[in-house]
Amino acid sequence: MQLNAQTIHQIRLARLLIDALPTGMVVTDSQGKIVLINQQAESCFGYREAELRGTSIETLIPEWSESDDLSHKARKMSPSHAQPLPEWKCTELKRQDGSIFPIRFQMASMPTPSDDLILTQVSCLLSDDPEHKKVIQAERLTAIREMASGLAHETNNALQRARACLELLEMDLPQDSPSLNLTGRISEALDDLLRNYEDVKSYASPITLKLSPNINVAQLCQTAFDELTESSSSKHTLVIKSDASCDRINVDVAKIKRVLQAILENGIQASPDGAQIDISCQKITFHEKDAIEISARDHGTGFSEAILPHLFAPFFSTKARGSGLGLAVCRRIVETHQGTLSATNHPDGGALVHIVLPKNLEHR
Numbered sequence: 001m002q003l004n005a006q007t008i009h010q011i012r013l014a015r016l017l018i019d020a021l022p023t024g025m026v027v028t029d030s031q032g033k034i035v036l037i038n039q040q041a042e043s044c045f046g047y048r049e050a051e052l053r054g055t056s057i058e059t060l061i062p063e064w065s066e067s068d069d070l071s072h073k074a075r076k077m078s079p080s081h082a083q084p085l086p087e088w089k090c091t092e093l094k095r096q097d098g099s100i101f102p103i104r105f106q107m108a109s110m111p112t113p114s115d116d117l118i119l120t121q122v123s124c125l126l127s128d129d130p131e132h133k134k135v136i137q138a139e140r141l142t143a144i145r146e147m148a149s150g151l152a153h154e155t156n157n158a159l160q161r162a163r164a165c166l167e168l169l170e171m172d173l174p175q176d177s178p179s180l181n182l183t184g185r186i187s188e189a190l191d192d193l194l195r196n197y198e199d200v201k202s203y204a205s206p207i208t209l210k211l212s213p214n215i216n217v218a219q220l221c222q223t224a225f226d227e228l229t230e231s232s233s234s235k236h237t238l239v240i241k242s243d244a245s246c247d248r249i250n251v252d253v254a255k256i257k258r259v260l261q262a263i264l265e266n267g268i269q270a271s272p273d274g275a276q277i278d279i280s281c282q283k284i285t286f287h288e289k290d291a292i293e294i295s296a297r298d299h300g301t302g303f304s305e306a307i308l309p310h311l312f313a314p315f316f317s318t319k320a321r322g323s324g325l326g327l328a329v330c331r332r333i334v335e336t337h338q339g340t341l342s343a344t345n346h347p348d349g350g351a352l353v354h355i356v357l358p359k360n361l362e363h364r
Contacts (some may be wrong), residue, residue, distance in 0.1 A: 024122035028057045035117065044103065044124040046096035057120065061105060063091055155197055162190055207336040209252040211361060217249055217281050217292055218242040224260035225277070228268075235274040238264075245283035249292050250361045251337060259330040259341070263296050263353050266327075270300030270351060283359070290359040291339070297352045302345040311343050337361055 018025055024041030028034050034052045042048060045060050052059065090104050104123045170183050218240050225238040267277045278297045283290060303311065314328040327341075334341040339357040346352040 024124070026057060026060065026120040026122060028118045028120065030118065032057045032118075034059075041122055044095075044101070044122055045093075061091075061093060061120065061122075063089065159190060159194055163187075166190070207255070207332060209255065209336060211250050212253050213250050214248040215251055215253060217246045217294065220251075220253065220257060221260055221279050221281075221294070224257045225264055227257075228261045228264055234268055236268050236271065236277055237274075238277050238279065240279045240281070242281040243283055246281040246292050249357060249359050251357060252333075255333045256337070256357070259333050259355065260294075260296075262326050262330050263355075267296060267298030267300070267351065267353075271298045272300075275299045284356070286339075286356050286358060292357050292359055294355040294357070295352060296355075297346050297350050299350045302349060302351050303343065308343065308345075312341065 018036070019039045021038060021040060024044050025036075025038045026034060026041050027036045034055055034057055037045075037047075037049050037052060041060075047060075089106070090102070092100050093103050094100055101124060106121045108119050108121075109117075166183055166186055170180065173179050173183070221240055222238065229236065264277060271277065276299060280295045280297075282293055284293045285291065286293075312327050312331045331341045334355055334357065337357050338361060339355065341353070341355055343351060343353045
């Protein structure tokens with residue numbers, strides 16, 4: 001079959017347009033066999049088009065067939081019914097030379113008179129690309145949330161049964177029985193289990209802010225400290241130095257108080273009894289907007305160099321008890337406020353934690 005000059009011109013023009021696209025394109029038939037790839041996709045994966053034509057797209061993207069929803073839905077998208085494009089998926093893939101790189105990809109149906117083609121759009125990411133980190137974090141949270149939801153019923157039932165059996169056992173024991181010490185330890189272990197489970201749920205759940213306007217930062221810090229220490233025998237003191245410009249900020253009071261208490265509690269535990277915890281507050285410019293920086297310093301030994309990079313990582317803890325999610329949840333709360341939470345060591349000793357919050361955050 002001979003093609004006329006106009007058809008040949010259109011084919012060449014289409015090819016030029018595909019190669020000029022800023023993102024990679026991989027076109028497959030309905031069985032997942034590669035029909036063509038553009039130059040951007042060649043650069044991403046390190047293959048030439050001639051090496052891939054006719055091979056399975058799983059050579060490039062193994063996840064293509066692992067999810068029903070990706071390839072199956074792409075095939076089922078009807079050309080006669082406008083539908084939104086599927087969400088971008090983020091993963092890490094392997095180049096021809098064996099190196100690993102992060103990538104986003106998205107599939108959509110491309111019906112033709114002879115066959116339904118599937119267009120896979122790919123975008124290579126830098127490992128420190130904020131978008132890559134954001135998508136990976138979202139997928140991690142979704143996985144944790146699904147796991148926590150699946151375990152919720154079984155966990156609650158198991159805890160209730162264990163508590164009921166423990167109470168029955170304690171009723172049968174004499175008041176002076178040495179075994180009561182063991183039942184007390186079991187009860188503490190059950191409390192730890194429940195607390196860790198609640199931490200996982202809290203970490204994975206979406207955070208919704210209830211903003212209160214014109215909150216006095218120094219007062220909020222003092223309240224957080226007072227509530228934290230009122231039922232303990234701690235002799236630590238809190239010293240707050242605050243600029244006049246720090247007196248008003250829009251925050252979710254309960255959530256930011258939780259962040260402050262987690263930081264203060266760590267500082268108290270790390271410092272000698274009776275030591276001073278210092279908090280300073282100053283107005284700064286953050287992303288070209290007014291912001292408040294709260295800095296909390298303890299007088300303990302500070303963070304070791306091995307711990308600092310992992311301090312806010314989920315499930316990382318230096319404590320014998322705990323889920324390792326406390327500071328990870330705190331960072332999520334601060335980031336939901338469009339701020340930052342970081343930590344370092346003070347030059348004169350002790351740990352130093354910085355909270356940066358936009359001064360005039362509004363509901364979105």
